[in-house]
Amino acid sequence: MLEKAKVSFFLAGRSITRGNKGITIFTVFVLTLIFLQLVLFSSMLAGVTLKFNELMVDFQTGNVVVEPKEEERYIEGASALQKKIESLPQVVGTSARLKTSGNFRYKEKEMGATVYGIDPGDETFVTGLEDAVISGEFLSRPDRGEVILGREVSGGYGALMESRSLGGVEVGDTVELTISGKTREFRVKGIYSTLFFMADAGAYISRADMEEMLGVEDLDLAHEIAVKTTEGTDEYETRTALLSLGIRENIRTWHEFAGILRLIENTLGLVRNIMNAIGLLIAFVIIFVVIYVNIVNKKRQIGVQKAIGIEQNVIVLSFVLQAMLYAGTGVILGYCFMRFGLAPYTVAHPVQIPLGEMSLKFDDAEAINRAVLLFLASIVGSVIPAYKLAEKDLLDLIWGK
Amino acid sequence: MGNGMQTETEKEVGKEFEKEFEKIGTENIADRKKEAGAEIEMKTPPEKTGDVIIEGIDIVRTFRMGEVQVRALRGVSVKILHGEFIAIMGPSGSGKTTLLNQLGLLDTPNSGKVIINGIDTSLMSDKEKGKFRLHNLGYVFQDYALLPELNASENVYISLMMQGRSKAEYESAAAEILAAVGLGDRLAQLPSKMSGGQQQRVSIARALAHKPIILFADEPCANLDSQTSKEVLDLFKKFNKEYGQTIVMVTHEDWHAAYTDRVIRLKDGMLE
Numbered sequence: 305m306l307e308k309a310k311v312s313f314f315l316a317g318r319s320i321t322r323g324n325k326g327i328t329i330f331t332v333f334v335l336t337l338i339f340l341q342l343v344l345f346s347s348m349l350a351g352v353t354l355k356f357n358e359l360m361v362d363f364q365t366g367n368v369v370v371e372p373k374e375e376e377r378y379i380e381g382a383s384a385l386q387k388k389i390e391s392l393p394q395v396v397g398t399s400a401r402l403k404t405s406g407n408f409r410y411k412e413k414e415m416g417a418t419v420y421g422i423d424p425g426d427e428t429f430v431t432g433l434e435d436a437v438i439s440g441e442f443l444s445r446p447d448r449g450e451v452i453l454g455r456e457v458s459g460g461y462g463a464l465m466e467s468r469s470l471g472g473v474e475v476g477d478t479v480e481l482t483i484s485g486k487t488r489e490f491r492v493k494g495i496y497s498t499l500f501f502m503a504d505a506g507a508y509i510s511r512a513d514m515e516e517m518l519g520v521e522d523l524d525l526a527h528e529i530a531v532k533t534t535e536g537t538d539e540y541e542t543r544t545a546l547l548s549l550g551i552r553e554n555i556r557t558w559h560e561f562a563g564i565l566r567l568i569e570n571t572l573g574l575v576r577n578i579m580n581a582i583g584l585l586i587a588f589v590i591i592f593v594v595i596y597v598n599i600v601n602k603k604r605q606i607g608v609q610k611a612i613g614i615e616q617n618v619i620v621l622s623f624v625l626q627a628m629l630y631a632g633t634g635v636i637l638g639y640c641f642m643r644f645g646l647a648p649y650t651v652a653h654p655v656q657i658p659l660g661e662m663s664l665k666f667d668d669a670e671a672i673n674r675a676v677l678l679f680l681a682s683i684v685g686s687v688i689p690a691y692k693l694a695e696k697d698l699l700d701l702i703w704g705k
Numbered sequence: 706m707g708n709g710m711q712t713e714t715e716k717e718v719g720k721e722f723e724k725e726f727e728k729i730g731t732e733n734i735a736d737r738k739k740e741a742g743a744e745i746e747m748k749t750p751p752e753k754t755g756d757v758i759i760e761g762i763d764i765v766r767t768f769r770m771g772e773v774q775v776r777a778l779r780g781v782s783v784k785i786l787h788g789e790f791i792a793i794m795g796p797s798g799s800g801k802t803t804l805l806n807q808l809g810l811l812d813t814p815n816s817g818k819v820i821i822n823g824i825d826t827s828l829m830s831d832k833e834k835g836k837f838r839l840h841n842l843g844y845v846f847q848d849y850a851l852l853p854e855l856n857a858s859e860n861v862y863i864s865l866m867m868q869g870r871s872k873a874e875y876e877s878a879a880a881e882i883l884a885a886v887g888l889g890d891r892l893a894q895l896p897s898k899m900s901g902g903q904q905q906r907v908s909i910a911r912a913l914a915h916k917p918i919i920l921f922a923d924e925p926c927a928n929l930d931s932q933t934s935k936e937v938l939d940l941f942k943k944f945n946k947e948y949g950q951t952i953v954m955v956t957h958e959d960w961h962a963a964y965t966d967r968v969i970r971l972k973d974g975m976l977e
């Protein structure tokens with residue numbers, strides 16, 4: 305058995321080293337491309353998801369969000385709770401927010417948006433909103449009657465849903481805001497864009513203004529406290545730490561807010577699986593064709609091998625081994641290209657997508673999975689033509705046309 | 706598989722081997738005997754010179770080409786003795802190649818039998834025939850049919866490798882036989898870098914490397930000039946005379962046939 309395999313290895317090796325280099329290079333090149341095709345979409349999807357998550361943490365939720373206890377509308381004693389949370393070493397900052405839906409009106413246009421009442425100083429420690437202001441300025445502590453609008457609310461600035469927006473509000477304009485029946489005028493102080501449309505469909509006013517509109521002045525209430533931790537802190541550990549501080553409020557990590565993202569991810573995942581299946585099928589067909597053409601050219605050789613007594617299985621295996629080597633080389637080249645070429649390149653030079661800047665996220669486990677599938681495709685794609693040909697009648701192989 | 710062929714005990718076969726290699730005188734008999742156990746099922750013991758080594762009985766081979774039936778062989782019976790150098794001659798299309806292919810187990814007759822060394826090969830499966838060819842038969846084709854990706858030495862030892870011989874064994878055997886055909890200095894040369902005569906000599910070396918009981922050659926000199934043809938035929942003659950190699954050769958040329966002991970003439974698929 306082993307001796308027979310040795311003959312297969314020998315024939316395959318000679319065929320590769322002494323055979324047509326052009327065909328070898330072409331085959332490996334095609335397999336490299338197929339591998340790239342198989343991993344590229346996954347990497348893009350992973351990159352986009354990562355970007356989504358980053359944006360959400362950076363501009364909306366922070367790492368952990370504390371919410372009111374069950375059945376309650378507000379967190380009470382918000383500033384005391386903030387102090388308590390900030391006593392944890394891994395906490396960078398907290399922002400107590402009042403959050404409600406409001407209705408904006410500008411000239412003839414109207415639109416609903418989530419409005420946050422914040423302490424601008426605190427918010428700066430948690431989210432990057434201040435840096436996301438693209439026109440005007442961010443709120444400052446004593447500001448009253450001023451509002452910061454996301455670009456999806458203001459319109460303009462490349463908003464994705466321009467038609468829903470207020471249609472081009474500029475800094476300095478006055479908009480009407482209605483919250484739970486109360487209407488007040490606000491001057492637009494700034495417009496921000498995070499490129500993350502969920503965050504960009506919001507508006508920020510000072511907590512004092514919000515308290516007044518909700519009729520909860522000086523009660524030290526909040527709808528949520530967003531908590532930002534130091535880089536690399538595990539969210540679940542933070543939650544445990546918060547729980548051990550005796551906090552009774554609801555504590556949720558940003559992951560739990562990523563529900564809609566997960567939905568998108570799953571949908572794209574389905575697309576990815578379909579693309580993978582198609583990719584593998586194409587891989588299989590290409591391998592089949594390349595190996596087939598390669599083998600048909602060697603019809604006579606196969607006949608001679610059979611005539612002098614080389615076993616059919618040995619001949620088939622020699623072709624399968626070649627295909628495996630081609631696939632292996634293609635996978636390794638493709639892997640190196642992604643791992644050390646394209647993925648790092650997109651990290652250094654991110655690609656612009658509507659969502660912002662995106663880099664490829666190359667996952668080793670997934671790459672191995674694709675490599676195995678490609679390998680299997682190459683085995684099947686070579687066994688079939690090799691077997692079919694080697695099985696033919698000797699006279700056909702040697703003297704047939 | 707092949708149990709039907711194992712008609713003798715290992716010991717007897719071992720003795721037979723010894724006889725053969727005394728005759729051939731180029732191999733280490735003790736080594737071969739050790740292996741005889743493994744090879745026994747296929748390597749048939751040779752007979753003494755003068756015994757019938759291969760017999761074709763009433764061979765019929767018909768090819769179907771669409772609607773038309775071509776009766777290439779219409780009941781041919783031949784007997785070839787051990788140590789004979791035979792020429793098969795006849796006009797083009799008379800069935801020479803077809804007969805050689807039947808005798809050489811490269812094809813299967815529609816009816817009739819080929820008996821080699823007393824073994825009825827019509828009872829063998831394709832796989833068994835393959836194994837039988839590997840161990841017992843050698844072929845030289847008109848166009849050499851060397852494997853282009855293997856060098857001279859590799860072309861020669863590939864079948865020994867397939868037999869499961871050790872590297873040292875098959876390499877030295879290849880070197881030895883290539884030296885015997887006058888290519889001792891070209892072991893590593895690829896077929897594409899050799900002349901037709903050299904390639905044909907490699908192919909003869911390949912056919913003889915495993916010491917087949919019969920060597921089949923289909924117009925081995927058809928592509929060679931007369932000087933080179935003469936060299937090749939001299940080689941055949943040498944192996945036939947010095948080692949008692951049985952050779953069956955198809956040829957068109959009377960002067961080729963002059964090298965042989967006996968001519969089998971075919972015409973329209975029948976013996977003349």
Ligand SMILES: Nc1ncnc2c1ncn2[C@@H]1O[C@H](COP(=O)(O)OP(=O)(O)OP(=O)(O)O)[C@@H](O)[C@H]1O
Nearest residue numbers: 699768770775777796797798799800801802803804
């Ligand atoms: N595989 C095949 N299919 C169909 N017909 C065949 C096949 N092989 C041989 N024949 C036919 O059988 C007959 C005998 O052919 P064969 O090749 O044995 O002749 P040959 O004596 O070797 O001729 P040549 O001297 O031209 O080589 C011819 O008529 C040939 O056309």
Ligand SMILES: [Mg+2]
Nearest residue numbers: 801802803923
């Ligand atoms: Mg012929």
